Amino acid sequence: MRATTDRLHPAHVGWLLVALALVTAPHVERLPWWITLLVGTLLAWRAYITWHALQLPPKWLLFLIAGGAVGGIYIQYGRLLGRDSGVALLVIMLTLKLLEMSSLRDAMVLVFLCYFLVITDFLYSQTIPTALYLLLVVWVITASLIGFQLRLRQPGYRYQFRSAGMLLLQSVPLMLVLFVLFPRVPGPLWGLPQDATASVTGLSDEMSPGSVSKLITSDAIALRATFSTGVPPAGQLYWRGPVMWDFDGYTWTASRDPGQRHREAQYSGAPTEYTVTVEPNSRRWLFALDLPTRAPPPARLTADFQILSPSAVSNRLRYDMTSYPNWIDNTPLTPAEMQRALALPPRSNPRTAALAASMRNQATDERAYVAAVLAKFRNENFYYTTTPPPLNVNPVDEFLFSTRAGFCEHYASSFAVLMRAGGIPARIVTGYQGGEINNVGNYLTVRQADAHAWTEVWLKNEGWVRVDPTAAVSPSRVEAGVAAAVPQGETLPLQLRGEYPWLRRARMTWDTMAYSWNQIVLEYTQDRQRQFMQRVGIDNATWQSLATLMFMLAVGVTLVVGALMLWRLRTQRPDPLSAAYARFCATLAQRGLARLPSEGPLDFCRRAGAARPDLRERIDAISTLYMRLRYGATATADETRELLARVKAFRI
Amino acid sequence: MSKGAACALPPRTANPATIAPMHREQIDHVVKQISQVILGKERQIRLAVACLLARGHLLIEDIPGVGKTTLAHTLAAVLGLQFQRIQFTSDLLPADILGVSIYDRDTARFRFHPGPIFSQVILADEVNRATPKTQSALLEAMEEHQVTAEGETRPLPEPFFVIATQNPSNQIGTFPLPESQLDRFLMRIELGYPDAGAERALLQGADRRDLLPKLTPALQPEELAAVQEAVRAVHASGALLDYLQALINYSRQSPDYVSGLSPRAALAMLAAARAWALMEGRNQVLPEDLQAIVPGVVGHRLHVARDNSRLTGAAVAAALIEAVPIP
Numbered sequence: 001m002r003a004t005t006d007r008l009h010p011a012h013v014g015w016l017l018v019a020l021a022l023v024t025a026p027h028v029e030r031l032p033w034w035i036t037l038l039v040g041t042l043l044a045w046r047a048y049i050t051w052h053a054l055q056l057p058p059k060w061l062l063f064l065i066a067g068g069a070v071g072g073i074y075i076q077y078g079r080l081l082g083r084d085s086g087v088a089l090l091v092i093m094l095t096l097k098l099l100e101m102s103s104l105r106d107a108m109v110l111v112f113l114c115y116f117l118v119i120t121d122f123l124y125s126q127t128i129p130t131a132l133y134l135l136l137v138v139w140v141i142t143a144s145l146i147g148f149q150l151r152l153r154q155p156g157y158r159y160q161f162r163s164a165g166m167l168l169l170q171s172v173p174l175m176l177v178l179f180v181l182f183p184r185v186p187g188p189l190w191g192l193p194q195d196a197t198a199s200v201t202g203l204s205d206e207m208s209p210g211s212v213s214k215l216i217t218s219d220a221i222a223l224r225a226t227f228s229t230g231v232p233p234a235g236q237l238y239w240r241g242p243v244m245w246d247f248d249g250y251t252w253t254a255s256r257d258p259g260q261r262h263r264e265a266q267y268s269g270a271p272t273e274y275t276v277t278v279e280p281n282s283r284r285w286l287f288a289l290d291l292p293t294r295a296p297p298p299a300r301l302t303a304d305f306q307i308l309s310p311s312a313v314s315n316r317l318r319y320d321m322t323s324y325p326n327w328i329d330n331t332p333l334t335p336a337e338m339q340r341a342l343a344l345p346p347r348s349n350p351r352t353a354a355l356a357a358s359m360r361n362q363a364t365d366e367r368a369y370v371a372a373v374l375a376k377f378r379n380e381n382f383y384y385t386t387t388p389p390p391l392n393v394n395p396v397d398e399f400l401f402s403t404r405a406g407f408c409e410h411y412a413s414s415f416a417v418l419m420r421a422g423g424i425p426a427r428i429v430t431g432y433q434g435g436e437i438n439n440v441g442n443y444l445t446v447r448q449a450d451a452h453a454w455t456e457v458w459l460k461n462e463g464w465v466r467v468d469p470t471a472a473v474s475p476s477r478v479e480a481g482v483a484a485a486v487p488q489g490e491t492l493p494l495q496l497r498g499e500y501p502w503l504r505r506a507r508m509t510w511d512t513m514a515y516s517w518n519q520i521v522l523e524y525t526q527d528r529q530r531q532f533m534q535r536v537g538i539d540n541a542t543w544q545s546l547a548t549l550m551f552m553l554a555v556g557v558t559l560v561v562g563a564l565m566l567w568r569l570r571t572q573r574p575d576p577l578s579a580a581y582a583r584f585c586a587t588l589a590q591r592g593l594a595r596l597p598s599e600g601p602l603d604f605c606r607r608a609g610a611a612r613p614d615l616r617e618r619i620d621a622i623s624t625l626y627m628r629l630r631y632g633a634t635a636t637a638d639e640t641r642e643l644l645a646r647v648k649a650f651r652i
Numbered sequence: 653m654s655k656g657a658a659c660a661l662p663p664r665t666a667n668p669a670t671i672a673p674m675h676r677e678q679i680d681h682v683v684k685q686i687s688q689v690i691l692g693k694e695r696q697i698r699l700a701v702a703c704l705l706a707r708g709h710l711l712i713e714d715i716p717g718v719g720k721t722t723l724a725h726t727l728a729a730v731l732g733l734q735f736q737r738i739q740f741t742s743d744l745l746p747a748d749i750l751g752v753s754i755y756d757r758d759t760a761r762f763r764f765h766p767g768p769i770f771s772q773v774i775l776a777d778e779v780n781r782a783t784p785k786t787q788s789a790l791l792e793a794m795e796e797h798q799v800t801a802e803g804e805t806r807p808l809p810e811p812f813f814v815i816a817t818q819n820p821s822n823q824i825g826t827f828p829l830p831e832s833q834l835d836r837f838l839m840r841i842e843l844g845y846p847d848a849g850a851e852r853a854l855l856q857g858a859d860r861r862d863l864l865p866k867l868t869p870a871l872q873p874e875e876l877a878a879v880q881e882a883v884r885a886v887h888a889s890g891a892l893l894d895y896l897q898a899l900i901n902y903s904r905q906s907p908d909y910v911s912g913l914s915p916r917a918a919l920a921m922l923a924a925a926r927a928w929a930l931m932e933g934r935n936q937v938l939p940e941d942l943q944a945i946v947p948g949v950v951g952h953r954l955h956v957a958r959d960n961s962r963l964t965g966a967a968v969a970a971a972l973i974e975a976v977p978i979p
Contacts, residue, residue: 011907597976597978598973598975598976599978600938600940600978601939602938602940603940627936627938628936630891631891631892631936631937631938631939632935632936633887633889633936
C-alpha cells in the first residue's frame with residue numbers, strides 16, 4: 001500500500017498537537033494575549049479538522065492569517081527580529097504550518113521545528129524545573145517522531161514512549177561529550193546581550209523612603225556565598241553595595257562615577273575568605289562583606305569601598321573575595337569629600353536641624369552625640385515596620401516627630417541627616433544584611449528581602465565607623481534576620497518564613513540543587529572549561545583542539561554504543577537454518593535474483609529455477625531441504641548439516 | 653500455483669508422505685469435476701474446496717448471474733452430500749429454516765418437523781435478503797452445529813456445511829450481514845466475470861443446470877471424513893506460525909485497517925492453510941499455502957481504513973501479503 005505510506009494518521013496529528021502545545025506552554029506568560037489566543041484557536045481548529053476528517057483550510061486563508069500575524073507582531077514589538085518577537089513569530093508560523101500539514105513529510109518538518117522551539121524556552125529560563133520540563137517535552141517530541149516512523153494504527157503510546165526513552169538514554173554519553181567539550185564562547189552559554197534581564201528587582205543607586213522596604217516582598221536570590229573560613233556571625237554579615245553621599249531632602253543618590261581608591265584601609269584580625277555568586281541584577285555593583293581588601297578583576301574598588309563592575313551584571317557572576325570584619329579606614333577626607341559628607345539641602349527638614357543642634361550641644365563629644373541619637377531611637381517610641389505611612393515634603397521631620405514608624409531606610413536616612421546637621425560627616429550604605437545559612441549545601445543565601453541600609457559616620461581619630469540605627473530600634477533585625485524583626489501579620493515572602501522546619505529543610509535542599517546546577521552546568525564557561533581541561537591533563541586547550549577532541553570522542557562514543565547494540569543484536573541472531581537460507585538468497589541476489597521479503601521459499605525456488613535453468617537442480621535441492629527443515633515436522637541434525645554444506649558449496 | 657511443481661517435496665517416510673499425494677489426487681478429481689460446470693474459475697473453486705475441507709462455512713459474494721448458486725450446487729453434488737436449498741427472502745422466518753412443532757392428533761402430542769437446515773449441505777441463497785432475525789437463526793446453527801427449538805436441542809448431521817451466497821450489500825433490498833456474523837464464515841470468495849475464453853465456452857456449451865444431474869460424487873462420505881482428518885494432521889511448524897502471527901500483528905498495528913484480525917481469524921487462516929497444503933500434496937504448511945488462502949479468509953474480515961472505493965478481497969490480501977516479510 002504505497003499510497004498510504006505518506007498519509008497522516010489522526011494519531012500523528014494528535015501527537016504533534018500535544019508536542020506543540022507542550023513546547024509553547026512556557027512561552028504563554030511572555031507572549032501577548034492575542035498571540036496566545038490565536039495559537040490556541042489554530043490548534044483547536046486543527047484538532048477539529050482532524051477529528052471530523054475535514055479538508056484543510058485553503059492556502060490563501062493561511063497566507064492571510066500569516067500576514068496579519070506578522071503585522072501584529074511588528075506593531076506589538078516594533079520589530080520582527082530579536083528574542084521576544086522572534087519567538088512569537090516562530091510560534092505562530094509553526095502553528096500555521098500545522099494547518100497546512102497534509103503529509104508525513106510536513107509532519108517531520110514540524111517535529112524538527114518543535115525541537116528548535118525547545119531551545120527558545122532556554123532563552124528565558126535555565127532553571128532546573130525548566131530543564132526537566134523541556135526534557136519531558138523532548139521525550140514527547142521524540143515519541144511522536146517514532147510514531148511517524150512506525151506508521152502505527154493505534155496510538156501505541158507505551159511503545160513510543162519506551163523507544164523514545166531508550167533513544168534519549170542511549171544519547172546520554174554523546175550529550176556529555178558535547179557538553180564538556182563543545183568550545184565555549186566567553187560568557188555563559190545562554191547569555192543574551194540586551195533584554196534578557198530587563199526587569200530584575202534589586203537595589204538601585206537611589207534610596208528614598210520605601211525603596212528598600214518594597215524589596216521585602218521579593219524572595220528572589222541576590223547572591224550566594226560559600227565561606228572557606230567559616231560563616232561569620234550574623235552581626236558581621238553586612239554585604240556592602242551602593243554607597244550614597246548626596247541627599248536632596250528626600251532621596252539619597254550614589255555618585256555616577258565614584259573616585260578611585262587612593263589609600264588602603266588598615267585591616268586586623270582573621271580574614272574572611274569566601275566565594276560570591278551574584279545573580280544578574282542589571283546594575284554594576286558587586287557585593288562583598290565589610291570590608292573588602294580588593295576587587296575581583298576587571299571590577300574596581302572605589303574610594304568608599306564599593307566594588308564596581310565595568311558593565312552591568314547581566315549574567316550570573318562568580319568571584320572570590322577576602323574581607324576583614326575588623327578594619328580602620330581613617331584615610332583623611334579631602335575637602336571635597338568632607339563637604340559632600342556634610343551637605344544638607346537648605347531649608348529642608350528644619351525641625352530635624354534644630355533637634356540636631358540642641359542634642360549636639362548637650363553631647364560632650366562626637367561619640368556621645370552618636371550614642372545620644374541611637375538612644376533616642378531606642379528609647380522613644382520608634383517602631384520597625386515594612387508598611388510605614390507615606391512621607392511627603394520633609395520626610396525626616398515627619399518621620400522623627402510624627403509617624404515614627406519606618407523600615408531601615410527611614411532610620412538610616414534620618415540618622416545620617418541628624419549626624420550631618422550635628423556636624424559629623426555621614427553617608428548611607430545600602431546592601432544586604434544577613435542571609436540564610438543553608439545547612440544542606442553549607443553556604444549562605446542572600447535574598448532581595450535581605451536588602452538593608454545603614455550609615456557610616458566619620459569620627460575624628462577613628463575614621464569611617466559603621467553605625468546601624470535600625471539595630472537600635474530592632475536589634476533582632478541584625479541578629480536574627482528580617483523575618484524575625486518584621487512584626488507578626490506583615491507581608492513576608494513564603495521563602496523567608498520559618499514556621500515549618502520541614503518546609504525550611506526542603507527549601508534549603510532545593511536551593512542547594514539550584515546552586516549546584518548554576519555552578520556546574522550553567523557556569524561552565526570558557527574559563528572553567530579550560531580549568532577542567534587542565535585538570536584532565538590538557539593544557540592550553542584552544543577551540544580547535546577542543547573541537548577535534550569533541551569530534552573524536554563523539555565518534556568513539558557512537559561507535560561504542562553502536563557496537564554494544566550490534567552485539568546485542570548478534571546474541572539474538574537467527575538460527576543457523578535461517579542464516580544459511582539468507583546466505584543462499586544473498587548469493588542469488590548478487591546475480592539479480594533477489595527474493596522479495598514476502599516471497600515464500602517455494603515461489604522463489606520456482607522463479608529462480610525458471611530464470612536460471614543451469615542452477616535449477618541445486619536451487620531445488622537447497623530449497624526443498626530448507627522447506628522441509630523449517631516447515632516440516634521432523635528435522636535431523638544431519639539434514640541441517642547437509643543444508644549448510646550445500647549452501648556453502650553454492651557459488652555462481 | 654502452477655501444477656507439476658519443480659520443487660515438489662520428495663517423499664521422506666512412507667506413511668504420511670504417501671497419504672498426502674493420495675488425497676491430492678482425490679481432491680484434484682473433485683476440482684476437475686466442478687471445473688467442468690464452472691468454467692475458468694479454478695482458483696475460486698480450489699478455495700471453496702479448501703474451505704469445506706477445513707470444515708468451514710463458505711460465503712460466495714458477487715453480483716447476480718455469475719454462477720454463485722451453480723457453484724454451491726455443484727460443490728454439494730460432487731461431494732455426494734445430502735443437499736437442501738433455502739432461498740432467503742425478506743419474509744423468511746426462523747421457523748422456516750429450523751423446523752416447527754405441529755400438533756399430531758393421532759398421538760395427541762406436538763411433533764417436531766425438522767426444517768431444511770437438517771441437512772449436510774445447506775445452500776443459503778441470497779442470505780442477505782432475509783431479516784437479521786432469520787439470518788441469526790442460521791448463523792447460530794452454523795456455529796453450534798445444533799438447533800434448539802421448542803426447548804429441545806437437536807444435533808445437525810455431520811458433516812455440516814453452509815454455503816451462503818449474497819449480493820453485494822450496496823444492492824437494493826439487502827440486510828448486510830454484520831461483521832460478527834461475517835466472521836462465522838471461514839471464507840468469502842468472489843467469483844467475478846469469466847474471462848473471454850471461458851465465457852465463449854459457456855455461451856457455446858450446454859445449460860449449466862443441465863450438467864448438474866450428470867455429475868457423479870467424486871468422494872464418498874467416509875473418504876471426505878478421512879480427508880478432513882488428514883487436513884487436521886498437516887504440520888504447521890513454529891516458523892510458519894511466526895509468519896502467521898506477523899501477518900496478524902501487522903493487520904492490528906497498521907493504520908491501513910479499521911480493526912485488526914481476531915484470534916478466530918488466525919485460527920481460520922491456519923485451518924484453511926492446512927487444507928490448502930494438503931490439496932497441494934504436502935504434509936506441512938508452507939508460507940505459500942498461507943498466502944494462497946489469505947484472499948478468501950481475510951477479505952471479509954479486514955476493513956481498509958479511509959477508503960471509499962470497495963476493494964476486493966484479493967486486493968486487500970495482496971496488500972497485506974506484500975507488506976509483511978516472511979520471517
